[in-house]
Amino acid sequence: MSIWEALAIFAAGIGAGTINTIVGSGTLFTFPVLLAVGLPPITANVSNTLGLVSGNISGAIGYRRELRGQRRRILRFGLTALIGGLAGAILLLALPSRAFDTIVPALIGLALVLVVLQPRLARALARRRERNGTTDAPTDGGVALLLGLLLASAYGGYFGAAQGVLYLSLVGLLLRDDLQRVNALKNVLAVVVNGVAALFFLFVADFDWTAVLLIAAGSTLGGQLGARIGRRLPPTALRGVIVVVGVVAIVQMLLKH
Numbered sequence: 001m002s003i004w005e006a007l008a009i010f011a012a013g014i015g016a017g018t019i020n021t022i023v024g025s026g027t028l029f030t031f032p033v034l035l036a037v038g039l040p041p042i043t044a045n046v047s048n049t050l051g052l053v054s055g056n057i058s059g060a061i062g063y064r065r066e067l068r069g070q071r072r073r074i075l076r077f078g079l080t081a082l083i084g085g086l087a088g089a090i091l092l093l094a095l096p097s098r099a100f101d102t103i104v105p106a107l108i109g110l111a112l113v114l115v116v117l118q119p120r121l122a123r124a125l126a127r128r129r130e131r132n133g134t135t136d137a138p139t140d141g142g143v144a145l146l147l148g149l150l151l152a153s154a155y156g157g158y159f160g161a162a163q164g165v166l167y168l169s170l171v172g173l174l175l176r177d178d179l180q181r182v183n184a185l186k187n188v189l190a191v192v193v194n195g196v197a198a199l200f201f202l203f204v205a206d207f208d209w210t211a212v213l214l215i216a217a218g219s220t221l222g223g224q225l226g227a228r229i230g231r232r233l234p235p236t237a238l239r240g241v242i243v244v245v246g247v248v249a250i251v252q253m254l255l256k257h
Contacts (some may be wrong), residue, residue: 001210004075005037009211011198013218016052020219021187021226022233024164025245026052030215039208045092045159047207048215052160055219056191062227066184073175073185077193080146085155085193088157089200105250111162111169112246116239122252127253141174148174149189156193164190179239 012033016026027048060067067074148170167186172179173229183199201207233241 001037003255006210006214008033008215009037010218012057013051013215014143014222014225015218016215017055017058017219017222018226018229019222019245020052020055020164020190021062021223022183022230023241024186025162025243025248026055026168026219026222027160028162028245028248030219034208034211037211039211042092043206043208044211046201046205047211049089049160049194050207051212051215052219053191053194053198054216056187057224058193058220058223060184060187060191060223061224062224063184063187063231064178066178066181066231067188070181070185074188077149077171077185077189079096079147080149081156081189081192082196084150084153085157085196088154088159088193088223089197090157091154092158093205109250111166112243116243141171145170145174153193154187156190156198160194162246162250163193180231184248 009030012030017030018026019029020026030048030052031044034048035041039047149167151162152166152170155166164186167189168179168182171177171182171185175182
């Protein structure tokens with residue numbers, strides 16, 4: 001690996017750590033660069049997952065203020081994310097990717113629609129609860145949220161581009177809370193998914209240690225930058241960033257086929 005290739009991977013790691021903390025989809029920065037420097041797709045995917053774990057942790061620490069009072073959610077949803085992430089990591093090595101990759105753009109598109117419509121849908125749900133004689137929003141999101149998070153986490157363990165968009169759309173719709181607090185929760189779930197997938201890959205998959213360390217260093221720095229930038233974004237602006245990143249993810253995936 002040349003010095004310029006190493007610098008490109010490090011810079012991509014910074015970009016990935018930053019955007020992962022704000023929205024997700026940092027893989028869109030790092031994965032193409034790893035392919036460009038000559039790593040095989042599976043090796044690049046595994047190396048990317050391993051490298052981004054430290055950035056996920058950095059972003060979660062950067063959002064620690066918004067995590068206060070969410071311990072019960074973290075434990076409940078974290079267990080779901082762990083199971084889904086491990087399942088996705090196993091699927092990556094066991095199954096061909098064609099069928100899964102085909103449905104991903106549609107899945108991300110649906111998530112973007114939910115993100116855009118989330119305020120309107122939340123108001124509609126609130127009116128429905130009032131008509132039914134209750135004004136309290138569900139505290140745990142119910143079975144629908146757990147199932148959605150399980151599937152999103154399985155996708156995260158498998159590939160992960162726009163995983164954060166899926167989390168934000170699901171949690172933002174099914175739980176009534178501030179979008180920044182939802183984003184903080186998303187960062188913790190990303191740590192769980194990438195962490196369990198990385199641990200699995202350490203023992204059963206091929207990866208490039210140089211790429212892993214470069215991405216880890218860059219994404220750790222990017223995680224702190226993302227926390228500072230993301231916290232300052234108002235809800236409308238944050239949704240705009242989510243939509244832009246999600247559309248880029250869809251376009252990139254469609255161009256692969």
